Amino acid sequence: MVPLPKRLFAELLGTFWLVLGGCGSAVFAAAFPSLGIGFAGVALAFGLTVLTMAYSIGHISGCHLNPAVTIGLWAGKRFPASDIIPYIIAQLIGATLAAALIWCIASGKPGYELAPNGLAVDGYGPLSPGGYALHAAFVCEVVMTFGFLIVILGSTDTRAPSGFAPIAIGLSLTLIHLISIPVTNTSVNPARSTGPALLVGGEALHQLWLFWVAPILGAIIAGVVYRFMAGDQPVPDITGEPI
Template identity: 65%
Template sequence: MKALMAEFLGTFWLVLGGCGSAVIAAAFPGLGIGLLGVSLAFGLTVLTMAYAVGPVSGGHFNPAVTAGLCVAGRFPATRVVPYVTAQLLGAVAGAAVLACIATGKPGFDLVASGFATNGYGARSPGGYGLGAAALVEGVLTGGFLLVILGATSARAATALAPLAIGLALTLIHLVSIPVTNTSVNPARSSGVALFAGGAALEQLWLFWLAPLAGAVAAALIGRWLFADGDTTRST
């Protein structure tokens, strides 16, 4: 139960801090932190919670990471569903708190604002299509998992693993915010989509399928690449 609570809190913090930076920046254009600020906010949420509660649960905060670690042999299959459930609940709770804060500004519209949801085509910040969105989400999630596997292997300086993982997530956002508004995390996408509704929910399937596919592919590579220095720890 402590591990599940840690996953809930970590994912809650990721959605509140990461998506919150984008939503509040959009709500207050004069105080906007821009692409770099939002990217850094997402990286910092993972970095801080990985240090805070990572020792309790492994610090996944992401269903694609949990699935990938399972395929890589770093995490037991029996714990995947409970972890993913805790992550989804944390994402919804984070989105709920964010919605309450954001709507505290008169005239703020959750749907019209986009509420930091992910999308392709007309819902892509840069107008990118389905193929580009699927590719960037799959490849970058795969790269993220490889960083996690390498940073937490027995040959790595594991005390610095949260720093490498947080910086990797920052880099991912710098690349992909213009394409999909960056998911690489099905829980993060689901939490805000439930509040935005409509097209955000209609396109949510991609932000489960592509990150999971990318994570599984990277896990299979990681099983071979890090085999000599593998460890049973997840992060």
């Protein structure tokens, strides 16, 4: 097994790439409307970040990039409890550094403001792209994260075709964003939500609780449900190889 410090650095780097690629595509596309990539482009950007990092660091850290994934894998008996907190800390640092870099780059455009849409924060009510209420945002995040973890657990199962897990996981994250960007701007990842919210502050920070509670709840349910369906499996990384 790769030593924990190296795995933590890989998680930091991977989460940095996820937030930079996903939130960065949303922020910079909004900054230049004539070149905008739209919801579909942002959704694809998030999926591609996970896919590329899964092939790059999956064999090092498992490529979780997401506290909900880490906790969901633990609930599915795929990850040791002793490593949960260090992984989450590394993911939060990576997400916050990426949000800061996005702000640094975006602030170079005249008229840019560090408002909620300036860092692609997640939210409900006034912070929801489509104006969706709290209960809709909560249900959406629980269900989307549940589906994401089912795909992760299933595609990394030792009985699944080997080597294709990153593709299934990346495409599932793309699909999730296509569904839920209008509702919450899509989290399914507490680290992705925390980095931008810490910099924006205000209402974005007040609403952050939902984007911890709902994704973690969905992930735990998925871990339990998948174990019920498939039984316990050896601990794999996100590419399906043992770590």
